[in-house]
Amino acid sequence: MPLDLQAAVLRAAYLSGRLRVADVVDAVLAAIAARGDDGVWIHVADRADLLARAAELDALAAAAAAPGDDLPPLFGLPFGVKDNIDVAGMPTTAACPGFGYRATVGAPLVDALLAAGALCVGKTNLDQFATGLSGVRSPYGIPTSPFDPAMIAGGSSSGSAVAVAAGLVTFAIGTDTAGSGRVPAALTNTVGIKPSRGLVSSRGVVPACRSLDCPSVAALSIADGALVLDVISGFDEHDPWSRQFPAPAPSRVPWTGEGGAPSRGGLGAPPLRLGIPAAATVAADCDDAVQAVFGRALDLLTATGAELVEIDLAPFFEAGTMLYEGPWLAERYAAVGDFLEEHPEAVHPVVAELLAPGARISGVDVFAGVDRLRTLRRQTEATWRAVDALVLPTVPRTFSVADMLADPIRRNARLGRYTTFANLLDLAAVAVPVGFGGGLPYGVSVIGPAGADAQLAAVGAALHASSGLAPGLGAFPLATASGTVSGMATTGPPA
Numbered sequence: 001m002p003l004d005l006q007a008a009v010l011r012a013a014y015l016s017g018r019l020r021v022a023d024v025v026d027a028v029l030a031a032i033a034a035r036g037d038d039g040v041w042i043h044v045a046d047r048a049d050l051l052a053r054a055a056e057l058d059a060l061a062a063a064a065a066a067p068g069d070d071l072p073p074l075f076g077l078p079f080g081v082k083d084n085i086d087v088a089g090m091p092t093t094a095a096c097p098g099f100g101y102r103a104t105v106g107a108p109l110v111d112a113l114l115a116a117g118a119l120c121v122g123k124t125n126l127d128q129f130a131t132g133l134s135g136v137r138s139p140y141g142i143p144t145s146p147f148d149p150a151m152i153a154g155g156s157s158s159g160s161a162v163a164v165a166a167g168l169v170t171f172a173i174g175t176d177t178a179g180s181g182r183v184p185a186a187l188t189n190t191v192g193i194k195p196s197r198g199l200v201s202s203r204g205v206v207p208a209c210r211s212l213d214c215p216s217v218a219a220l221s222i223a224d225g226a227l228v229l230d231v232i233s234g235f236d237e238h239d240p241w242s243r244q245f246p247a248p249a250p251s252r253v254p255w256t257g258e259g260g261a262p263s264r265g266g267l268g269a270p271p272l273r274l275g276i277p278a279a280a281t282v283a284a285d286c287d288d289a290v291q292a293v294f295g296r297a298l299d300l301l302t303a304t305g306a307e308l309v310e311i312d313l314a315p316f317f318e319a320g321t322m323l324y325e326g327p328w329l330a331e332r333y334a335a336v337g338d339f340l341e342e343h344p345e346a347v348h349p350v351v352a353e354l355l356a357p358g359a360r361i362s363g364v365d366v367f368a369g370v371d372r373l374r375t376l377r378r379q380t381e382a383t384w385r386a387v388d389a390l391v392l393p394t395v396p397r398t399f400s401v402a403d404m405l406a407d408p409i410r411r412n413a414r415l416g417r418y419t420t421f422a423n424l425l426d427l428a429a430v431a432v433p434v435g436f437g438g439g440l441p442y443g444v445s446v447i448g449p450a451g452a453d454a455q456l457a458a459v460g461a462a463l464h465a466s467s468g469l470a471p472g473l474g475a476f477p478l479a480t481a482s483g484t485v486s487g488m489a490t491t492g493p494p495a
Helices: 007-016 021-035 047-063 108-115 158-165 183-188 222-232 279-285 288-303 314-325 328-342 349-360 363-386 401-406 408-415 453-467
Strands: 041-044 078-082 119-124 148-152 171-175 191-194 215-219 273-277 307-311 389-393 427-437 440-449
Touching: 007 222, 021 041, 021 047, 021 078, 021 119, 041 158, 047 119, 078 158, 108 119, 108 171, 108 222, 119 158, 148 401, 158 171, 158 183, 158 215, 171 222, 183 191, 183 427, 183 440, 191 222, 191 453, 215 222, 222 427, 222 453, 273 279, 273 363, 279 288, 288 307, 288 389, 288 427, 288 440, 288 453, 307 363, 314 328, 314 363, 328 349, 328 363, 349 408, 389 453, 401 408, 427 453, 440 453
Parallel strands: 078 119, 078 171, 273 307, 273 389
Antiparallel strands: 041 119, 171 215, 191 215, 191 427, 389 440, 427 440
16 A cells, blocks of 8 residues: 655654654655656665665654654655755756766755755656756656656656655655746646745756746645745855745644635735736636636635735736746856757757757847846736735646647747746745646646745645645545644545
8 A cells, every 4th residue: 555645644653653764665665666667767766775764764763752852844754856956976967868977965955855854765857957847858758647648747847746746755856947846736736836036045956047946846735845845945155046035934834814714914804815817818828627727726715705806917928938038048058058069969859959049149138138027027016016926827738748749849838828937027936736627637826926935835725725635646635734634525636
């Protein structure tokens, strides 16, 4: 039988003595082996190394004066790391074998996870150099939808999301520059947390677009993701892109008003105002399945007492197009351009085609783009005076692997319609599941200004719980922070 790897469930089992970390290692490795060559992993840690780490943790638990005394917050939680992030002693390839190297020093965020008691299972697959939203641009195979192997899982953090959905790890670290942590969350019935830029150090991350890169968290619930974010967030004086934010409040505490309705403050506070696209925009962008799931999300939010406000998304969408059609493509080229020029045969042809125009962008183009983006950002400021957060479809539709391979660039752009603008406009976001359409999962993103991470997480957690969805493959109900299942009825994916 598979194990329920939700963080609170595992911790309760450890504290009761029903499980040892070594038992979890055995179960995780068995689950990985049972899936075979699924394209999820680029590197899996040696069994002996994992069991040695488990023995250290089990000894720590045995030495505690009382159950739970001084056990670190992520004690015994297995996790994966997207293979463009350094883990000491493991290879980093960015899904490009010719680029690969063995990391001697881990990224600060990975070191923080290990210090908090987590257990690194290995490195997960991705769209090469984190360039893509589909998960099909890797020589290490294609991680596909856990619900239909003919369909994409989304990317670029494809392996991370599938590893979580399939019950192989409790959480996984990805990156999110254009939606790479949110798109796969939507297509795998998992949660994707894209923090405010600079909240989590990006040292030890192979850059995709350095000024916009953002480590992300894939998890089965907002509670699990917030637990991880609490550990990895913080100012890093050695990272020039790190920023100082107030510490986010743990979203494990329900952020609700009277009767369970989301509220912006204490007793008597006005209802939460949530911005949504015009119905005509959703109808033009999204297929029928996504429209139905998005409609369900709006019904759930309305039932809690939230006020829905239609927002003009034109400046958001225009900003989003600048990521691949504007001068930020030059920043992507700056990250790996030298390698591309020296080893053109080593780079995935679609990635090479996308990056090549970056070499021709001039300084004039860059400053014109910066000026236009500042104008668009100023236009969007009015949105945050009108609403507390945006609620948008995470993706407008999905594609089969065959369709994506047949038209990889245009279809990739469609996937990012509601995600690519977030980092350009300095926004934070969480993606949560809401429902299924045509046997495939879809969800929504809750988006707000930088620094609003805790508020967005709380709205996402309330919406996820009210959806009644069991996370991932649906083998276990959504758990509460205490390790018990939610009091709401929970349903798995359609049979």
